[in-house]
Amino acid sequence: KLAKKENSPSVFSELTLDSPEVGEILVDIFARIVELNGRQIIIASIKNVSDQYLMSEKLVQADKLVLLGQLSASLVHEIRNPLAAVNLNLQLLSRALSENKELLSYVNTALQGVERISKIIDVTLSFSRQSEPFIEKLNLNTVVVSTLDLINHLLRKKEITLSFDLKNDLPLISADSKHLQQIIINLITNAIDAIEKKGTIALKTYVEDYPENNLKLVCLTVEDDGVGIAEEDLDKIFNPFFTKKPSGTGLGLAITQKLLYKYNGTIEVQSRLGEGTAITIKFPQS
Ligand SMILES: Nc1ncnc2c1ncn2[C@@H]1O[C@H](COP(=O)(O)OP(=O)(O)OP(=O)(O)O)[C@@H](O)[C@H]1O
Ligand SMILES: [Mg+2]
Incomplete structure (x- = not known):
């Protein structure tokens, strides 16, 4: 035909x-x-040509991130000040309208938008300001524990039980500890967001050994029993700006993936809607 x-x-x-x-x-x-x-x-x-097609899709996504890194810091500053004024005035309006439910809901929607813009600006700024990475040999367990100190206050906002299963004697990995912390923060804050009121987040580290390739992978799984991810969204969650949260930036996982690739790391997602999500990152032994 x-x-x-x-x-x-x-x-x-x-x-x-x-x-x-x-x-x-x-x-x-x-x-x-x-x-x-x-x-x-x-x-x-x-x-x-499926693989080729996927690859070109990925490149398009990667381009967006590069662009983000290059967005000039001065432009971002210019947006910041007027945005702060918008935010302040909306807050005042929201207080003045506290009796009027309908008008208040309009103002709150606008405030959510402002919050999203400010978050995108913050992430963009920190992304474009990133200095040269300082690569050292790290124990993944140590970084996990030090990161939890940084975000303890977030965990207390909900009824969250943290469980740990950190394997002893992990091989060291080569990375910048700030990058590792950033990755772990992104995964744990997503798990916290996924839990509505009460739930569990389990952190596990372990080694995968591939003696035939003389390869050891050091792994961290962050597992939550939160809302889960719909099947049709699974391939979108790494896209820059993909978010299902009213004031999310959608940059958390995109940046996580980009940072992981720097260290030849990988990320895997397992999720079931309504049951929970397990995200595993793997680094080659240094
Ligand atoms: N553990 C998880 N459980 C359920 N959904 C998740 C989980 N992790 C990621 N997602 C989904 O993937 C989307 C993208 O995540 P990503 O971290 O990139 O952005 P975000 O969390 O929406 O925004 P931000 O990171 O700025 O808060 C989320 O909006 C959410 O829908
Ligand atoms: Mg996130």
Whole structure:
């Protein structure tokens, strides 16, 4: 059908095929009609280009982050001052309207927007100000514990039980401790956000050993029993600005993934809507 299209000698097309084994795959098809021994035959070649496509999608996402890093700090400063004025005036308005539920809800929606903009500005600023990383050999357990000291106050806002299962004698990993802390903060704050009122966050560290490749991976799993992630969102959560929170930036996981790649680390997500989420990061031994 393809080869005869418009009577052209050869055709090229991109198609999505649904395969029972691997699901949807994207293919390039090239077909042409040739004469062989007086008979017309069709030669077609089909190439699976799904990976290529995914890769280009990823590059587009990575570009957005690079852009974010380059957004000039002065521009961000220029936005900051008027935004503070908007924020202050909305707060005053919200107080003055405390009796009027309907008008108050408009003001609160505007305040949420302002909060989101300020968070994006803060993240952008800290991203563009990042100095050269200071790489050292680190014990993942030590960084996990020191990070918890930093965010203890966030845990107290809800009824959250923290559980630990940190393996002894972890091999060291090479990274900047600030980056590691940033990654762990992002994962734990997401777990806290996922818990509505009461829940558990479990932190586990362990080693995966691949002797055949002479490789040891040092792993951290952050598991929560919160709201979980819908299946259709699983491949979007690393996209910059993807968020389901009213004042979230959607930059937490995008930055986490970018930082991990710096250290040849990986991130894996397991989640079930309504049951919870486990996010695992893995670093090669230093
Ligand atoms: N542990 C989790 N449980 C449920 N959903 C999660 C979890 N972690 C991430 N998500 C989903 O992924 C989205 C993107 O997360 P990300 O950390 O990148 O941004 P955010 O948390 O929305 O914003 P910010 O990090 O600025 O607070 C979240 O909005 C949420 O929908
Ligand atoms: Mg987040």
